[in-house]
Amino acid sequence: MGRMTKEKRHDALTNTSKIIQAYHQVVAELSQGKVAVHEISRSNLYKRIAEKTGLCTKSIAYKLNHCV
Secondary structure: OOOOOOOOOHHHHHHHHHHHHHHHHHHHHHHHOOOOHHHOOHHHHHHHHHHHHOOOHHHHHHHHHHHO
16 A cells, blocks of 8 residues: 555645645735845745744745645
């Protein structure tokens, strides 16, 4: 029996949706301060999302770079 893919695992789907939602919140917060997302570093972006979701920055980086 093989591993379940990310489309079949409920926890993977919820983590991905949490990250996407937090990403949009960070974008909205930055736009209020007249700062674009590409103007901050990736690590800063990942840390801001980690604070909102409670996930580690490594998993956030993987999801944003490969799954979204």
